Amino acid sequence: MDKVLGIDIGGTSIKVGLFSTEGTLEAVTKIPTGEIVSEAAFAVVTEGLKALLAENGVTPQDVIAIGLDVPGPVDDEGKVGMLPNIELDPDGLQAAIRRTFVNATLAFVNDANAAALGELWQGTAKGANSFVLIAIGTGVGGGVIANGKLVSGAFGAGGEIGHVTVNRDETASCGCGRKGCLEQYASATGIVRSYRRECERLGTEPVALDGPTDTLSVFEAHRAGDEAAHSALAQMCDRLGYAMAQISVVADPQIYLIGGGVGGGFKLYADDLRAAFRRYCLAPSVATRILPASLGNDAAMYGCAYQALLEHDA
């Protein structure tokens, strides 16, 4: 009864999925954590994992692979780089998990890369030879699949497509220190910022916004006919379509999948996005399909489990 675990590591909790080796999600749990940097914190994680297994009649010995996705770069060798947004000691956590799960192959995966692998295993792109997942949330992440495999990159920067330069004239800096990155325009933050700017430009009153990443309200405004919201999404599509055209002259995927929180509004802007991509892309790539991702917030949990399973089977 071989099982696989996928562990999605967030800032205040981890979400864990228990999978069959065929990719069926059999159970999920959320384990509240703080900083994961001490033996006590590692024990909270391992005890939580054991509890999930016990509830489902699985022993730690049954677990053959455990994936962990993290919000930061992981290179071709599986080495975790800088994690600016969470407090995690990956080596310590790995050692603690190894002690409890003696039969398991462990793998760290960048969160957006993991989401791509999830869609490859059980989502829209199941079995696809090549596609690029674009995860649009607070930031813009991505995962590139080529020849059926993840392109994680020699330095863990494979699929960092939030940092394709889309505007060389930008004066404001991106979080990466460079200027004019896709993430500055096509992220939730970027969309809300554009919306406010468009309201100002048009002299209209913005709808009530629940913080700087509340794209849901911008989407609702768009549905209600708000011109500024329409314009903000059109700008997002133009920048994103341009970036996708740059990606296509490198990786030329069969499919783009739009995921993350902003991916939820896909239908609203799908036509604009497809038109923008076609406007900018090289002729042969015009038939590239642009589709919504299907696993939502679970994608990365699926994908890191899959990566660990692949490494176990290799």
Add this chain to the structure above:
Amino acid sequence: MDKVLGIDIGGTSIKVGLFSTEGTLEAVTKIPTGEIVSEAAFAVVTEGLKALLAENGVTPQDVIAIGLDVPGPVDDEGKVGMLPNIELDPDGLQAAIRRTFVNATLAFVNDANAAALGELWQGTAKGANSFVLIAIGTGVGGGVIANGKLVSGAFGAGGEIGHVTVNRDETASCGCGRKGCLEQYASATGIVRSYRRECERLGTEPVALDGPTDTLSVFEAHRAGDEAAHSALAQMCDRLGYAMAQISVVADPQIYLIGGGVGGGFKLYADDLRAAFRRYCLAPSVATRILPASLGNDAAMYGCAYQALLEHDA
């Protein structure tokens, strides 16, 4: 005594290499051809191949794989797309070769992609897990290797890095119909054009140029201290370094190899190019190595042979 053939298809002749399965180039021949679109023309090719084999004591039955590289897109399935620069009927030629070489696996490969595979098999990047070859000649081609495999692309546009947009303000059109492509600046044509412009701007007399792609004379002028030549190469490096930074957020290769005719002058502009890449790249990729390719004009001949061998062994 298994053998492999690599056939580099040009506009007026084909160049053929006879290889061992280990990648040793044992003999080369050039076969003059015109348009390769008739049975008579196909026979010129197959007779030329047979003559090369006979001189080297090899029978057509010994040949287990034959690669053909073409100046145009070839997709993930090996299908040849539009070939604007040569007169070739790929299906007809393939059928003729199959009749003569009954044991051989045939593969078409895009020429720049083939050059990348050549460098992977027997060149600077031998055995590398990930790298991008940038072939700078009349145009700018490329080949992306990720996870040790060629990324040819769903529509054959993988590695079409001559068409990364580097200047959104450009008003002149690229051959692809878009504006501001890398190829417009960093190709031999682009370098010579920049040189002439810089001479005008500086009010200096250009050196004698042997046509619109004579970068050798620009390189010589640079060595002799010509300010306009220095400035033209600096501009080339800036555009190329910027494009490479865009490629790195998608594929994040371990190495960039600079090949093609302009690659021959690598030492002249290597420092400028490395500085430009570092100026634009995302922090994790700063350690990417930038090196000259090593197989020169034979790279594509090696690489298409290798691809055919890989498909034979698969």
